Amino acid sequence: MAKIKLTLNGELRTIDVEPNDILLDVLRDKLGMKSPKCGCERGDCGACSVLLNGKSVRSCLVFAIEVDGQEVVTLEGLSENGLTTLQKTFLEFNSFQCGFCAPGVIISATELINKNPNPSTEEIKEAISGNLCRCTGYQPIIDAMKHCTSNK
Amino acid sequence: MSLTHDFEYFKPKTLNEALDFLAQFGSKAKILAGGTDLILRIKEGFETPDALIDVKGIKELNRIELVDNVLFIGANITFSELIESEIIKDNFHLLWESSKTVASVGTRNRATITGNICSAVPSLDSGPALLVYNAEVLVKNSKGERKISIHDWFIAPKKTAIKSDEMVIGLLIHKHGKKNGTCYMKLGRYTGEDLAQAGVGILVSEENEYRIAFCAVGPIPKRFTKIEALLNGKTLNGELIKEAQLLALSEISPITDIRATKEYRNHMIQVMIERGLKTSIERLNK
Numbered sequence: 315m316a317k318i319k320l321t322l323n324g325e326l327r328t329i330d331v332e333p334n335d336i337l338l339d340v341l342r343d344k345l346g347m348k349s350p351k352c353g354c355e356r357g358d359c360g361a362c363s364v365l366l367n368g369k370s371v372r373s374c375l376v377f378a379i380e381v382d383g384q385e386v387v388t389l390e391g392l393s394e395n396g397l398t399t400l401q402k403t404f405l406e407f408n409s410f411q412c413g414f415c416a417p418g419v420i421i422s423a424t425e426l427i428n429k430n431p432n433p434s435t436e437e438i439k440e441a442i443s444g445n446l447c448r449c450t451g452y453q454p455i456i457d458a459m460k461h462c463t464s465n466k
Numbered sequence: 467m468s469l470t471h472d473f474e475y476f477k478p479k480t481l482n483e484a485l486d487f488l489a490q491f492g493s494k495a496k497i498l499a500g501g502t503d504l505i506l507r508i509k510e511g512f513e514t515p516d517a518l519i520d521v522k523g524i525k526e527l528n529r530i531e532l533v534d535n536v537l538f539i540g541a542n543i544t545f546s547e548l549i550e551s552e553i554i555k556d557n558f559h560l561l562w563e564s565s566k567t568v569a570s571v572g573t574r575n576r577a578t579i580t581g582n583i584c585s586a587v588p589s590l591d592s593g594p595a596l597l598v599y600n601a602e603v604l605v606k607n608s609k610g611e612r613k614i615s616i617h618d619w620f621i622a623p624k625k626t627a628i629k630s631d632e633m634v635i636g637l638l639i640h641k642h643g644k645k646n647g648t649c650y651m652k653l654g655r656y657t658g659e660d661l662a663q664a665g666v667g668i669l670v671s672e673e674n675e676y677r678i679a680f681c682a683v684g685p686i687p688k689r690f691t692k693i694e695a696l697l698n699g700k701t702l703n704g705e706l707i708k709e710a711q712l713l714a715l716s717e718i719s720p721i722t723d724i725r726a727t728k729e730y731r732n733h734m735i736q737v738m739i740e741r742g743l744k745t746s747i748e749r750l751n752k
Binding site (some may be wrong): 316325333334336355356358359360363366367370371372375376377379382422424425434439440441443444445456 | 469470471473474475477498501502505506508509518520522547569570571572573575576600657658659
């Protein structure tokens with residue numbers, strides 16, 4: 315067992331982990347963050363995406379012990395003061411159906427908008443290309459992101 | 467979901483510490499940087515290390531530096547960092563273009579180019595650019611260091627020239643001395659996150675030097691030495707393209723797998739060579 319300290323959604327958290335504990339599992343089972351989802355467990359689907367030091371990563375391919383001293387942000391953190399403009403736009407555009415891909419998409423979309431407030435449609439598609447969605451065909455997701463960013 | 471395989475985890479602060487761990491554990495230790503390949507392999511039972519040596523805390527591996535026309539890419543440099551680097555974009559454009567095609571943002575934010583060549587899957591997107599640029603792999607163990615030419619690095623699918631007590635420190639590339647145009651063509655089942663069904667990296671210089679390399683259509687990525695011998699010194703024309711396309715088939719050995727048939731790969735590599743050459747020359751002349 316190793317004691318790790320991480321900043322999770324702005325709060326310092328200390329927990330014990332085994333070296334082989336996967337970050338996704340620790341977030342969901344020990345740290346109370348249910349938004350990152352287990353989709354493929356191999357880094358292909360993006361449902362487990364979280365922000366690590368501001369950059370989106372596949373939490374299913376990170377050991378919890380690796381984030382000692384680092385900053386992790388999940389959807390719970392992004393929306394702790396209410397829905398973000400992006401989330402409200404996704405609602406308006408009916409961008410999600412079952413919602414399973416949504417946390418990962420929102421993480422990727424947030425990362426994009428933080429670095430590129432005015433992305434082209436191609437840039438939007440590239441940003442979410444690592445988030446697989448079985449329901450929507452992606453168009454309502456892209457439309458919402460385009461709408462959200464073109465007004466800036 | 468959780469891993470059943472146990473291992474010890476070390477996060478050395480210095481390179482020497484890391485090398486000492488490697489000397490101690492030998493082949494029973496694995497280096498952990500991005501982990502996007504390694505952690506998956508451990509999950510699937512293909513790797514069962516006794517120790518993981520997390521090198522992300524070793525600052526000297528975090529550098530991208532161009533000094534006296536020699537580029538050093540440290541072992542911790544991710545594909546995202548390569549893409550964000552003006553040095554790479556302006557001076558090693560083929561590497562920049564190739565890096566943008568790797569997986570997707572979430573993977574690129576963690577995956578290192580060093581890890582990419584250590585995993586050494588036949589379809590690796592960094593392969594053609596590194597071969598075209600004649601890169602060298604800087605490798606170290608507790609006894610010393612050596613450089614391995616990228617042309618000697620790949621031995622077989624997932625097998626490289628590295629020894630079990632060695633780790634890669636970084637990559638070295640000498641900047642091409644002449645004005646050149648480059649192009650990386652990647653064929654995938656869809657745009658976005660996919661492994662290459664076929665990949666071609668090309669450089670054409672103002673002195674009609676041609677460097678062309680492939681990935682995903684042979685057990686290891688390689689230069690098209692016969693095509694280069696055909697084209698070097700000449701101005702490209704339709705006939706030469708056709709000859710080059712015929713030669714290509716004798717230099718590759720694609721297989722049929724879940725992503726494509728070998729017939730499709732054989733056909734498409736020829737198309738990509740033509741388009742890649744034309745695009746490289748267009749960019750050279752810009």
